[in-house]
Amino acid sequence: DLASDMAALVVLQKAMGARSRTRQWNLSDETPCLWFGVICGGGRVTELRLPGVGLFGQLPLGLGNLTHLETLSLRSNMLSGSIPSDFANLRSLRNIYLQRNSFSSEIPSVLFSIQSLVRLNLAHNQFVGPISSGFNNLTNLEVLNLEGNQFDGFIPDLNIPSLKTLNVSFNRLNGSIPTRLSDQPASVFDGNSLCGKPLSPCQGEEKKLSTAAIVGIVIGGLIAFLIIGLILIFLCRKRIRINRRNDAQMTTRSEVKNGGGGNGGIRNQNGLVFCGKGESVFDLEELLKASAEVLGKGAFGSTYKAALDMGMTMAVKRLRDVKVSEEEFMEKIESLGMMNHQNLVPINAYYYGRDEKLLVCDYAPMGSLSLHLHGNKDSGRTPLKWEARVGIMLSAGRGISYLHSRRPPTSHGNIKPSNILLNRSHTACVSDFGLIQIASPTPTLNHTVAYRAPEVTDLRKVSLKADVYSFGMVILELLTGKTPNSSTLNDDGVDLPRWVKSKVNKKKTAEVFDEELLGNKNGLDEMIQLLNLAMLCTDPYPDSRPSMTKVTSRIDEIYHSILLKEQEMSKDKFYDVDSAVSQQFYSADSIMVPPSI
Numbered sequence: 242d243l244a245s246d247m248a249a250l251v252v253l254q255k256a257m258g259a260r261s262r263t264r265q266w267n268l269s270d271e272t273p274c275l276w277f278g279v280i281c282g283g284g285r286v287t288e289l290r291l292p293g294v295g296l297f298g299q300l301p302l303g304l305g306n307l308t309h310l311e312t313l314s315l316r317s318n319m320l321s322g323s324i325p326s327d328f329a330n331l332r333s334l335r336n337i338y339l340q341r342n343s344f345s346s347e348i349p350s351v352l353f354s355i356q357s358l359v360r361l362n363l364a365h366n367q368f369v370g371p372i373s374s375g376f377n378n379l380t381n382l383e384v385l386n387l388e389g390n391q392f393d394g395f396i397p398d399l400n401i402p403s404l405k406t407l408n409v410s411f412n413r414l415n416g417s418i419p420t421r422l423s424d425q426p427a428s429v430f431d432g433n434s435l436c437g438k439p440l441s442p443c444q445g446e447e448k449k450l451s452t453a454a455i456v457g458i459v460i461g462g463l464i465a466f467l468i469i470g471l472i473l474i475f476l477c478r479k480r481i482r483i484n485r486r487n488d489a490q491m492t493t494r495s496e497v498k499n500g501g502g503g504n505g506g507i508r509n510q511n512g513l514v515f516c517g518k519g520e521s522v523f524d525l526e527e528l529l530k531a532s533a534e535v536l537g538k539g540a541f542g543s544t545y546k547a548a549l550d551m552g553m554t555m556a557v558k559r560l561r562d563v564k565v566s567e568e569e570f571m572e573k574i575e576s577l578g579m580m581n582h583q584n585l586v587p588i589n590a591y592y593y594g595r596d597e598k599l600l601v602c603d604y605a606p607m608g609s610l611s612l613h614l615h616g617n618k619d620s621g622r623t624p625l626k627w628e629a630r631v632g633i634m635l636s637a638g639r640g641i642s643y644l645h646s647r648r649p650p651t652s653h654g655n656i657k658p659s660n661i662l663l664n665r666s667h668t669a670c671v672s673d674f675g676l677i678q679i680a681s682p683t684p685t686l687n688h689t690v691a692y693r694a695p696e697v698t699d700l701r702k703v704s705l706k707a708d709v710y711s712f713g714m715v716i717l718e719l720l721t722g723k724t725p726n727s728s729t730l731n732d733d734g735v736d737l738p739r740w741v742k743s744k745v746n747k748k749k750t751a752e753v754f755d756e757e758l759l760g761n762k763n764g765l766d767e768m769i770q771l772l773n774l775a776m777l778c779t780d781p782y783p784d785s786r787p788s789m790t791k792v793t794s795r796i797d798e799i800y801h802s803i804l805l806k807e808q809e810m811s812k813d814k815f816y817d818v819d820s821a822v823s824q825q826f827y828s829a830d831s832i833m834v835p836p837s838i
């Protein structure tokens with residue numbers, strides 16, 4: 242009954258509430274149904290939503306008493322250890338969101354007994370061990386997100402007919418992908434050492450095939466005789482159509498999407514508005530009294546890191562020159578706040594006051610791509626590895642492609658390395674999208690202008706193809722290690738694309754690459770392919786530039802060939818690195834015309 246539900250919540254608060262927002266729960270209330278984050282239905286607690294409230298430590302035993310619970314969201318806290326065994330009693334649970342914590346155990350088998358589960362998100366923790374075939378017991382499961390953990394071993398033969406969205410990317414999985422999962426998009430498996438469809442074939446498959454082929458030829462010969470006979474008799478032909486499924490994008494914020502409800506934000510009493518269905522987890526007062534640190538000053542204003550009392554850290558952008566009315570501002574930010582993709586930094590909340598206009602976003606502790614490429618080496622910056630650079634291009638490309646594929650399409654308008662924020666698994670999230678529609682950037686900031694396509698004159702009308710240009714500049718920067726306005730180029734009076742082109746024309750392609758990549762002897766082919774792609778993106782004529790979708794799928798192909806090579810290299814200890822390199826240098830300069838994509 243409700244009393245035992247309340248007792249379970251009291252246990253939670255006592256075990257880990259001291260520094261979290263649950264300390265505001267008034268334990269002398271008669272019912273927990275008015276406590277924030279607690280939703281009741283039919284006289285029982287049905288939802289517990291405590292995202293980012295500063296819960297710290299191991300979950301206590303006791304939550305298992307919430308036997309009518311349907312949704313449990315404890316995402317973005319600092320939970321560690323394992324999932325308690327009494328979760329087995331949560332027989333009504335449909336949605337579990339535990340992403341972005343620090344759980345570090347194996348997945349406990351109790352989870353596999355919760356038959357009612359529809360959505361399970363354990364992404365971005367440190368779960369270990371194999372992915373269990375116990376998931377096959379979850380016959381209602383539609384979403385399974387295990388991205389960014391430490392799972393190892395093989396992927397089991399998952400046979401869950403209800404499953405619509407799967408993500409096992411960025412773990413330590415190896416071996417071949419089960420055939421049943423071969424129609425999943427390749428991105429589902431990114432960042433592992435996997436092979437087989439939809440990735441490249443596994444070594445040894447060809448051998449197996451050749452045995453199979455011999456048997457096939459013998460049987461095939463006999464069948465061919467029969468078929469010829471039939472053809473003569475019936476003179477008919479058969480057509481076989483193969484349908485292919487479209488790739489589906491995995492979202493880690495599916496919780497927001499699936500939660501239902503209207504589009505309007507939730508306004509705190511004192512004016513802070515939480516975008517879309519986002520929970521109102523703090524208020525303006527808490528934000529303003531947070532200890533703040535300036536992260537930097539950009540073209541739209543300054544950005545601060547705000548550490549809230551409850552243990553959350555947010556990035557707060559103070560917009561300087563907002564050019565639109567309050568209504569237009571709210572409308573634009575609400576629509577930007579609805580953008581829901583794992584490679585975009587979500588806008589969580591905003592504030593429109595007479596003197597202050599604020600945007601509140603997730604804080605990215607790893608910092609920006611700009612910092613990782615050009616930060617001070619003496620202060621401990623480690624060079625970005627080749628695979629990491631391509632992984633960053635791919636994930637940022639996916640975020641931008643998502644914006645471009647909205648109806649109506651949204652252009653980013655300000656793509657540059659300081660707006661590409663990295664996370665732990667060396668994937669990237671793109672921030673500051675669409676701000677150009679509401680605020681005027683400082684016109685003179687060189688580091689902003691240098692990425693802008695030459696045809697852009699009216700900043701509020703940045704086209705999709707202008708985004709492609711800016712993204713091409715970022716690819717060039719990742720390959721050359723040079724900013725578009727670096728002094729080496731300015732001395733020559735040329736821009737980055739023209740400098741690269743002139744080197745390629747002089748058959749000095751190898752000279753353009755970042756010194757920090759020179760140790761990467763096995764990647765020259767792919768470096769050249771990406772260089773060609775970046776040159777297409779930075780073509781002065783917008784119509785000659787490829788679409789973002791094409792750019793991203795090309796990077797995806799290149800990224801997979803890099804991962805495959807890595808895998809082969811680690812197997813083949815007699816690989817002759819030096820002769821491979823000299824061959825690649827030769828082919829580098831024979832490429833003059835970028836291949837079309």
Ligand SMILES: Nc1ncnc2c1ncn2[C@@H]1O[C@H](COP(=O)(O)OP(=O)(O)OP(=O)(O)O)[C@@H](O)[C@H]1O
Nearest residue numbers: 536537538539540541543544556603604605609659
């Ligand atoms: N959500 C965030 N998490 C962590 N760092 C951030 C976040 N948002 C911005 N930053 C960093 O704060 C600094 C200032 O950012 P800001 O967006 O104000 O300026 P900018 O990116 O240099 O230029 P612009 O205003 O044109 O976007 C940059 O180094 C940026 O990478």
